[in-house]
Amino acid sequence: MLVVLTFLNVLLGTRGYAGSWVQLLTVLLIWAKGSLIIEFFMHLHTAPAFWRGMVHGWLAVVCAGIAGVAVW
Amino acid sequence: MLSIPSRSQPQLPGDLAVWVLILAELLVFGVFFLAYVAAFHGHVALFRAGQATLSIPAATFNTLALITASALVVQAIVALQAGHTRKAGWWFAGAAVLGLLFLLNKWLELHHHMQAGISLSTSLFYMFYLGLVFFHFMHVLAGVLILAWMSRRCFQPRPPGMNAAWSAGAYWHMVDLVWVVLFPLVYLL
Amino acid sequence: MKYASQAVSKLYFMAAIGLFVGQILFGLILGLQYVIGDFLFPAIPFNVARMVHTNLLIVWLLFGFMGAAYYLVPEEAERELYSPKLAVALFWIFLVAGALTILGYLLVPYAGLAKMTGNDLLPTMGREFLEQPTITKIGIVVVALGFLYNVGMTILTGRKTVITMVLLTGLTGLAVLFLFSFYNPVNLVLDKYYWWWVVHLWVEGVWELILGSILAFVLIKVTGVDREVIEKWLYVIIAMTLITGIIGTGHHYFWIGTPGYWQWLGSVFSALEPIPFFMMTVFAFNMVNKRRLNHPNKAAVLWAEGTAVMAFLGAGVWGFMHTLAPVNYYTHGTQITAAHGHMAFYGAYVMIVLTIISYAWPIMRGEKAANKRAQVVEMWSFWLMTVSMVFITLFLTGAGVLQTWLQRYTDTPLPFMEVQAKIAPFYWMREVAGLVFMIGLVLYVYSFFAKGESAGDATPV
Numbered sequence: 219m220l221v222v223l224t225f226l227n228v229l230l231g232t233r234g235y236a237g238s239w240v241q242l243l244t245v246l247l248i249w250a251k252g253s254l255i256i257e258f259f260m261h262l263h264t265a266p267a268f269w270r271g272m273v274h275g276w277l278a279v280v281c282a283g284i285a286g287v288a289v290w
Numbered sequence: 291m292l293s294i295p296s297r298s299q300p301q302l303p304g305d306l307a308v309w310v311l312i313l314a315e316l317l318v319f320g321v322f323f324l325a326y327v328a329a330f331h332g333h334v335a336l337f338r339a340g341q342a343t344l345s346i347p348a349a350t351f352n353t354l355a356l357i358t359a360s361a362l363v364v365q366a367i368v369a370l371q372a373g374h375t376r377k378a379g380w381w382f383a384g385a386a387v388l389g390l391l392f393l394l395n396k397w398l399e400l401h402h403h404m405q406a407g408i409s410l411s412t413s414l415f416y417m418f419y420l421g422l423v424f425f426h427f428m429h430v431l432a433g434v435l436i437l438a439w440m441s442r443r444c445f446q447p448r449p450p451g452m453n454a455a456w457s458a459g460a461y462w463h464m465v466d467l468v469w470v471v472l473f474p475l476v477y478l479l
Numbered sequence: 480m481k482y483a484s485q486a487v488s489k490l491y492f493m494a495a496i497g498l499f500v501g502q503i504l505f506g507l508i509l510g511l512q513y514v515i516g517d518f519l520f521p522a523i524p525f526n527v528a529r530m531v532h533t534n535l536l537i538v539w540l541l542f543g544f545m546g547a548a549y550y551l552v553p554e555e556a557e558r559e560l561y562s563p564k565l566a567v568a569l570f571w572i573f574l575v576a577g578a579l580t581i582l583g584y585l586l587v588p589y590a591g592l593a594k595m596t597g598n599d600l601l602p603t604m605g606r607e608f609l610e611q612p613t614i615t616k617i618g619i620v621v622v623a624l625g626f627l628y629n630v631g632m633t634i635l636t637g638r639k640t641v642i643t644m645v646l647l648t649g650l651t652g653l654a655v656l657f658l659f660s661f662y663n664p665v666n667l668v669l670d671k672y673y674w675w676w677v678v679h680l681w682v683e684g685v686w687e688l689i690l691g692s693i694l695a696f697v698l699i700k701v702t703g704v705d706r707e708v709i710e711k712w713l714y715v716i717i718a719m720t721l722i723t724g725i726i727g728t729g730h731h732y733f734w735i736g737t738p739g740y741w742q743w744l745g746s747v748f749s750a751l752e753p754i755p756f757f758m759m760t761v762f763a764f765n766m767v768n769k770r771r772l773n774h775p776n777k778a779a780v781l782w783a784e785g786t787a788v789m790a791f792l793g794a795g796v797w798g799f800m801h802t803l804a805p806v807n808y809y810t811h812g813t814q815i816t817a818a819h820g821h822m823a824f825y826g827a828y829v830m831i832v833l834t835i836i837s838y839a840w841p842i843m844r845g846e847k848a849a850n851k852r853a854q855v856v857e858m859w860s861f862w863l864m865t866v867s868m869v870f871i872t873l874f875l876t877g878a879g880v881l882q883t884w885l886q887r888y889t890d891t892p893l894p895f896m897e898v899q900a901k902i903a904p905f906y907w908m909r910e911v912a913g914l915v916f917m918i919g920l921v922l923y924v925y926s927f928f929a930k931g932e933s934a935g936d937a938t939p940v
């Protein structure tokens with residue numbers, strides 16, 4: 219399953235490049251890729267909520283910051 | 291088929307201290323990213339012009355390298371959990387080699403910019419670009435060393451424990467995660 | 480005490496405390512000169528008293544670090560010190576050189592001292608904290624090399640632990656960075672640039688490694704927590720120290736003529752320097768909570784916890800307050816800086832030296848811990864000194880905020896001296912807090928002589 223997700227990840231990465239004019243979409247892709255890494259690579263889906271929350275929170279804050287500028 | 295058998299109780303994959311380090315590192319990168327965003331907002335034209343000089347294919351290749359390396363690390367952990375230590379050693383080695391490829395590629399890219407006479411003081415954009423990329427570069431370097439070390443230990447009579455493997459993996463995925471944000475932010479956006 | 484040669488640290492600790500008293504005495508003189516400008520003039524001008532105050536501070540902390548190393552290295556390495564004789568000889572060299580230098584400051588006008596000591600040959604004098612005559616600096620290097628050789632040989636031929644390796648790295652870094660004090664370029668920007676390599680990379684770099692390793696050592700001893708656990712935390716703390724602290728030097732490169740990108744790099748990285756200090760606090764309290772034994776030396780535990788908290792407050796919180804370039808633009812070089820300098824130095828380095836003294840001294844006297852009454856006196860001195868330092872910091876912060884407000888953050892700035900007159904009440908209160916600090920210090924010294932009922936032995940939790 220992770221192999222498929224990895225390919226999905228790569229696909230998303232290159233899509234982000236092709237459609238770089240859609241800034242929000244790019245941010246969304248960052249978030250999607252980051253979440254996949256956090257959940258499956260880092261294997262935080264079996265971790266205590268605190269740690270899972272902290273890392274997801276980090277990703278969310280960074281993405282929100284980027285999105286904030288994109289729409290501003 | 292590839293997912294790791296999950297454990298019944300919620301448990302941190304790896305050492306607590308390593309996770310504290312990871313959070314702290316994420317905080318450092320996070321602040322750096324937000325500073326970038328703030329500076330970008332103030333100098334959109336300057337940043338756009340700077341971004342136009344970066345090589346997206348090279349960075350895309352690097353993204354693939356890091357993500358694939360992360361997947362290999364997962365394989366290594368699966369193998370180690372199943373008791374196939376030598377196999378795990380090869381997976382770790384593969385991940386380390388991909389990390390090395392990243393470093394090599396990045397080095398060429400940086401070298402190219404240096405040749406063009408670009409330095410930290412060229413412009414605010416290059417300060418951020420070089421600063422972020424170099425800082426991340428050092429983390430990949432550390433990650434590669436850790437993976438190489440894990441690989442070596444897998445071939446030794448006393449293989450590494452799962453705690454060490456999870457911790458090393460988590461650190462590497464953190465480096466990967468940071469790059470997955472850094473790449474679109476600096477190159478694409 | 481496990482090894483006889485650990486006892487050399489007694490000399491070092493005694494000298495440290497003696498010079499500490501001198502430092503505070505000059506602090507009080509300075510504080511009074513702030514409000515009574517010609518106090519002791521012309522015998523001891525402000526600039527001389529300031530130099531004595533800050534140099535004594537650095538020198539006694541160095542004595543403290545060396546004493547700490549001589550105490551903990553044999554115990555960690557599980558062997559006698561490589562050469563106790565060398566340690567004693569270097570002690571006297573350092574003490575005499577230090578005393579001569581201070582006498583030079585007090586008895587000879589600074590320019591005359593520069594001439595006397597041949598500063599023209601290799602000019603290194605005249606910069607804050609590095610005022611020492613060149614020959615004194617050379618003496619410091621010689622002592623440092625001998626010390627590193629002695630400690631290094633002990634560590635490398637004995638059991639190597641994470642604690643001693645981190646300590647050795649810190650001490651080596653301390654000595655290597657001090658070499659930049661010999662580099663004194665004519666260009667003022669370059670001069671300042673490298674000056675910070677000594678000053679900043681000391682207190683926000685290599686000294687933190689020394690601090691971390693001494694704290695880890697004491698925590699292992701007084702809590703009985705597994706070494707592996709403590710060592711792991713030590714790794715994480717020093718990693719964050721170096722990741723944030725090295726580039727964090729940039730927070731001194733905002734306005735001295737260095738490239739503009741330092742405003743970003745310095746702000747971002749130094750803003751994260753509180754992280755390792757915060758971790759240290761969490762670490763210390765966690766270890767004490769998880770303790771496996773109740774050590775009879777309650778005072779040492781108090782000092783260890785106090786160090787962690789006060790270092791975080793002084794360096795972390797008060798440092799963060801003025802470390803972002805847009806803030807520092809207004810606060811640079813005001814009393815806010817002095818407030819931060821006092822609490823950070825006290826909380827991190829003064830307190831860690833007092834921690835290891837508190838732990839080691841009774842053991843060197845052949846007891847597990849000082850007697851009960853002595854510990855009560857010592858804990859009183861802890862609170863008096865710590866609370867009065869908090870007040871010194873608060874008063875200086877008050878003075879600094881007003882100073883920034885009236886003189887800089889305004890459309891109608893008042894002249895410097897007019898503002899100083901307005902904030903004089905804060906200086907008076909600082910002086911009073913300083914007196915309380917002195918009382919605390921006297922009690923501290925007295926605690927070594929206080930007699931009473933034995934504190935007993937360690938008990939399991």
Ligand code: HEM
Pocket residue numbers: 607682683730731749750751752753790793794795797798799800801802803807810811812813816819820821823824827828
């Ligand atoms: C134990 C650690 C520390 C000690 C002993 C210490 C001590 C000092 C001292 C003595 C000064 C004044 C230097 C001078 O003469 O100009 C200073 C300046 C400064 N410190 Fe620290 N410091 C520590 C940690 C920190 C940390 C962690 C931060 C940031 C978060 C920080 C931020 C600053 C800044 C921004 C200045 C410059 C102030 C100005 O512009 O005037 N310090 N520090």
Ligand code: HEM
Pocket residue numbers: 503506507508509510513529532533536816817820821824825829909910912913914916917
């Ligand atoms: C352990 C206690 C103390 C420590 C660690 C300490 C440390 C320092 C440091 C690092 C500086 C240089 C500050 C800078 O460059 O910004 C300094 C200066 C000074 N200290 Fe202390 N000090 C202590 C106690 C005291 C006391 C008790 C007083 C007086 C009541 C005092 C009064 C002063 C004054 C007036 C200056 C000069 C500030 C200036 O130049 O404007 N200090 N001290």
Ligand SMILES: [Fe+2]
Pocket residue numbers: 679683727728730731
């Ligand atoms: Fe600093």
